[in-house]
Amino acid sequence: MNRPQEFLLAPGGILIPTDRRYHREHLWILPRPGDPRHVRIGLTAYVCRYGIEVYFVENLSPPDTPVQPGDVLGRIETEKAAGDIHSPLRGRVAAVNEAVLADPSIITLDGYGCGWIMELEGEAEGLMAAEEYVELLKGLPVVQCYKRE
Numbered sequence: 582m583n584r585p586q587e588f589l590l591a592p593g594g595i596l597i598p599t600d601r602r603y604h605r606e607h608l609w610i611l612p613r614p615g616d617p618r619h620v621r622i623g624l625t626a627y628v629c630r631y632g633i634e635v636y637f638v639e640n641l642s643p644p645d646t647p648v649q650p651g652d653v654l655g656r657i658e659t660e661k662a663a664g665d666i667h668s669p670l671r672g673r674v675a676a677v678n679e680a681v682l683a684d685p686s687i688i689t690l691d692g693y694g695c696g697w698i699m700e701l702e703g704e705a706e707g708l709m710a711a712e713e714y715v716e717l718l719k720g721l722p723v724v725q726c727y728k729r730e
Contacts, residue, residue, distance in 0.1 A: 595625075595626040595627060595718070596626060596693075597625070597626070597711050597714060597715055597718075598693055598711065599710075599711040599712075601711070602705070602708035602709060602710065603625065603708060603709045603710075603711065603713070603714035603717075604669040604707075604708060604709070605707075605709070605717060606667055606669070607624060607625045607627045607628050608622050608623065608624060608625065608666070608667075608669050609622065609623050609624070609625050609693065610622050610669055610670075610705060610708055611623075611697075618672070618702055618703060618704070619675060619700065619701075619702050620670070620700065620701055620702075620705070621697040621699070621700050622669065622697065622698055622699055622700075622701060623688070623692055623693065623696055623697040623698050624657070624666075624688060624692055624696075624698070625692075625714075626692060626693075627718060627721070628657075628659070628692075634659060634660045634686065634689055635657060635658070635659050635685040635686060635688045635689050636658045636659060636660065636685060637656070637657065637658040637663075637685055638655060638656070638657050638681050638682055638685045638688070638698065639655060639656050639658075639682070640655050640656050641654060641655035641666075641674075641677045641682065641698070641699060642654050642655065642674045642677075642699075643674065643677065644673075644674050644675060644676055644677065645673055645674065646673060646674045647672070647673050648668040648670070648671065648672060648673060648674060648701065648703070649668065649671050650667075650668055650669065650670060650671055650706070650707075651667050651668060652667065652668045653665045653666070653667060653668075654666045654667065654668050654674070654698075654699060655698070655699075657685075657688075666698065668701065669701075669705055669708065670701055670703045670704055670705035670706070671703050671704050671705075671706075672701055672702045672703015672704060673701070673702055673703060674699060674700075674701060675699075675700040675701055675702045676699065676700040677698075677699050677700075678696075678697050678698055678699065680695065681696060681697070681698055
């Protein structure tokens with residue numbers, strides 16, 4: 582099992598797990614063991630720069646919806662901002678995390694685990710390893726994120 586790589590950007594730091602890939606729009610992509618074309622996606626800890634609490638996840642594309650890189654998959658709203666979630670790959674929506682729709686705070690509490698947003702099936706290009714994503718973050722505004730104990 583890979584141990585998370587801790588990257589200290591601000592007081593408290595941000596954890597970037599090394600067992601997944603990353604998209605420059607701050608999505609993590611975790612392949613299903615034995616099936617790299619089937620992935621779970623979620624929001625990275627860097628998203629907390631918009632606000633700690635996630636209020637809404639809505640308008641998620643339903644299963645079997647075809648997607649292209651950059652297509653809007655849904656919308657997220659935090660206490661500070663709202664934005665679209667874009668597809669990191671070409672393929673189709675395989676599943677939606679209904680638990681996150683019912684209680685978006687799961688993303689805040691367990692964003693790299695139970696707080697996944699969707700499962701997609703398809704071909705991904707241009708994803709980064711954890712180390713590359715950390716390098717991307719170094720060039721972005723310093724965030725005020727704190728690990729929850």
